[in-house]
Amino acid sequence: MGPLSVNEIISENTNLFLAFIIGIGFGFVLEQSGFSSSRKLAGVFYGYDTVVLKVFFTAAITAMLGLLFFSLFGWIDLNMVYVNPTYLTSAIIGGIIMGAGFIIGGYCPGTSFCGASIGKIDAIVFIGGLFIGVLIFGLGYNIWDGMYMAKFLGSPKISQTLGLSDGVFAFILIIVALSMFWLAEWAEKKFPREEY
Amino acid sequence: MSKSENSKPSKYLNPYIGGVLLGLVLLAANFVSGRGLGASGAIKSAVVSTVTTIAPAASEKTGFVKEFRQSHQGNPMKTWLVFEMTGVLAGGFLSGALSGRLKFKVEHSPKITSKKRLLLALGGGILFGFGSQLGRGCTSGSALSGMAVLSLGGFITMVAIFGTAYALAYFFRRNWI
Numbered sequence: 001m002g003p004l005s006v007n008e009i010i011s012e013n014t015n016l017f018l019a020f021i022i023g024i025g026f027g028f029v030l031e032q033s034g035f036s037s038s039r040k041l042a043g044v045f046y047g048y049d050t051v052v053l054k055v056f057f058t059a060a061i062t063a064m065l066g067l068l069f070f071s072l073f074g075w076i077d078l079n080m081v082y083v084n085p086t087y088l089t090s091a092i093i094g095g096i097i098m099g100a101g102f103i104i105g106g107y108c109p110g111t112s113f114c115g116a117s118i119g120k121i122d123a124i125v126f127i128g129g130l131f132i133g134v135l136i137f138g139l140g141y142n143i144w145d146g147m148y149m150a151k152f153l154g155s156p157k158i159s160q161t162l163g164l165s166d167g168v169f170a171f172i173l174i175i176v177a178l179s180m181f182w183l184a185e186w187a188e189k190k191f192p193r194e195e196y
Numbered sequence: 197m198s199k200s201e202n203s204k205p206s207k208y209l210n211p212y213i214g215g216v217l218l219g220l221v222l223l224a225a226n227f228v229s230g231r232g233l234g235a236s237g238a239i240k241s242a243v244v245s246t247v248t249t250i251a252p253a254a255s256e257k258t259g260f261v262k263e264f265r266q267s268h269q270g271n272p273m274k275t276w277l278v279f280e281m282t283g284v285l286a287g288g289f290l291s292g293a294l295s296g297r298l299k300f301k302v303e304h305s306p307k308i309t310s311k312k313r314l315l316l317a318l319g320g321g322i323l324f325g326f327g328s329q330l331g332r333g334c335t336s337g338s339a340l341s342g343m344a345v346l347s348l349g350g351f352i353t354m355v356a357i358f359g360t361a362y363a364l365a366y367f368f369r370r371n372w373i
Contacts, residue, residue, distance in 0.1 A: 003230030010228070018228050019276045023283020024290070025221040026233055031291035033214035038303055038317075040208075042372040045365035051211045056340060058215020059222060063232075063344035066223035075227075082231045084333065084342040086349030091338075094331020095356020098324050103361040103368050105320015108335040109235035109328060112321070113281055117288030119300040122317040129321015130236065134243045136322070137329035138260035145259055148330060157346040166346060181212075195207060196303065 002076035030114040037196040038106030038115065038122060045103060047187035049196075054184060057177040064170055088151035105129065207295065222344055229276060232341020236328035238281035240264065244272040277337075307370050316371060331356075 001007070005015040033055050034040045043049025070076040102108055107115060107126045115123030137144075159169035208214075225233050244264050247255040255261050268275055292298045304313035328334040331353050333342070339357060342350015 002227040004228050006230040015229055016274070016276060016279045019225075019279035020283040020286075022221060022225050022228065022233070023280035024287035025224070025283075026218070026280065027284035027287025027289075028291045029209075029214055029217045029221060029287075030284070031288040031297075032209040032295070033211060033218070034208035036288060036292065036297070039305065039372060045361050046369065046373050048373065051208070051214075054211035055215040055218060056335075058212050059218035060340055060343040062216050062219020063222035063226070063341075064346065066219065067226060067344060070223075070227065078345075080230050081226050081345055083345045084338060084347040084349050086347065086352070087332065088349075088352070090330045090332065091349045091352045092356050094327045094329070094338075095353040096360045097327030098331060098334060098353075099327075099357040099360025100364060101320045101322070101324030101327055102335075102357060103320075103364045104371075105317050105324060106372070107317070107320070108324060109239065110233070110284065110334065110336040113235065113284045114288040117285045118292030118297050121300060121302045122304070122313055125314045126317040126321035126324075127239075129318040129323075130239045130325035130328075131243060131321075132318075133322040133325020133327075134236070134239050134329055135247070135325075137326050138243060138247065138258065141258060141260040141263075144330065153348070156348045158348045158351050159346050161348050169346065 001074070002070065003080050006080045007077075026110070027114055027117060030111060031118065034196075035111045036115040036118050036120060036123070038111075038120070039196045041108075041111060042103070042106050043193070046191065048191040048193045050184035050188055054181060057180065061170075061174055061177055064173070068166060068170060083155040083157065085155045086153040087149065088153060090148050090150065093147065101133075219344075222341060225280075225341075226344070231276065232337065232344060233280065234277045234333060234337030234341065235281060235284070236325070236334040237275070237277035237337060239325060240329065241268075241272045241275050241278050248272065305370065305372055313371070 004010045034051050040049050041052055044052040071078045105126050107123055109130055112123045112126040116127055159166045222233055225231060244261055248261060302310040302313055304310060331338055335357060338350055339354035343354060
C-alpha cells in the first residue's frame with residue numbers, strides 16, 4: 001500500500017498537490033504552536049520557553065511510532081521510505097554551523113517561512129540570509145565537496161548501529177523524551193516567562 | 197514564576213498536542229510520498245533556478261547544480277519541497293489569520309534595536325543556509341524527518357544543531373532575554 005507515490009498508486013502531479021496540502025498542515029501546526037516567534041523559539045536555549053523541545057520530540061516520536069505500527073499492520077513498506085544517508089563529517093559540521101545560525105538568527109528554515117507568513121520582518125530577512133548561504137555553498141562547492149562527501153556510511157538506522165531492534169530503540173527514546181519533558185516543565189517554572 | 201503564566205491561558209496550542217499533530221503530518225508525508233518534511237531543499241531549488249536562469253551554461257557545469265540534477269529533472273521549482281513550502285506559507289498565514297496574529301513587525305528583545313535584530317537574522321540565515329547544504333537538510337528535513345525514520349545521520353545532526361545552540365546561548369543571551 002504505502003508509500004502511495006513510490007508504489008505509483010497516485011500520479012506524480014497528485015503527489016505534488018498533496019505536498020502542498022501536507023505543507024498547509026505543517027505551516028498551520030507550526031504557527032498554532034508558536035513557532036512563528038523567534039523569541040519563543042530561542043526560549044528553549046534559556047529555559048524560559050521549551051515549546052521547541054516539546055513539539056519537536058513529541059512529533060518525532062509520534063511519526064516514528066506511526067511508521068513502526070503502519071509497517072506492522074502491512075500498511076507501508078518501510079524499505080520504500082527514504083532514510084537520510086549518513087555522511088559523518090558533514091552531518092556534524094553542518095549541524096554545528098546550523099546550531100550557530102539558530103541561536104544568532106532565531107529561526108530555522110521551516111520556522112522562518114512560518115514567521116514570514118504572518119508578517120515577521122526578521123523572518124523574511126532570515127530567508128534572504130538562507131538564500132545567500134545556499135548560494136555561497138553552491139559557488140564554493142569545489143572548495144568543500146571533499147568534506148561534503150567524507151565518511152559516507154550508507155543509510156544506517158541508529159537502531160542497527162546500536163545493535164537494538166527498532167521497537168526497543170523507540171521505547172528507549174520515549175523514556176528519554178519523557179525525562180526531557182519533565183526537565184523542561186521544571187525549567188519553565190524556574191525561569192521567568194512572557195508570552196510573545 | 198511569572199504572572200502571565202498564572203493569570204491567563206497561553207494563546208498558543210498545547211505543545212504536546214501540537215507535537216502529536218506535527219507528527220501526524222510527518223507520518224502523512226511518509227505514507228503519501230515515502231519521504232519526510234523539509235524546508236531548506238526548497239531554498240536550494242530557488243537558488244538553482246536563479247543561477248541556471250542567469251548563467252545557464254556556466255552554472256550547469258558546477259558540481260552543485262550537477263548534484264541537484266542527479267535527483268531532479270526538469271524545472272528546478274517543480275519539486276516536492278517547493279510545493280510543500282508554498283503550503284507552509286499558506287498554512288501559517290491561515291493560522292495567523294484565525295488567531296489574529298497577522299502583523300508586520302520586527303520581533304526582538306527590548307535590549308537590542310530592530311536594526312541589530314535584522315542584521316543578526318541575516319547573519320543567522322546565511323549560516324543556517326550554508327549549514328543546511330553541508331548537512332543535507334535542516335531541522336525539518338535532516339533532524340526531525342531523519343529521526344522519525346531512525347536515520348543515524350538525522351540523530352547526529354539533531355544533536356549537533358541543538359548542542360551547538362546551547363553551547364553558544366550564553367554569548368548571545370542579550371539578543372533574546
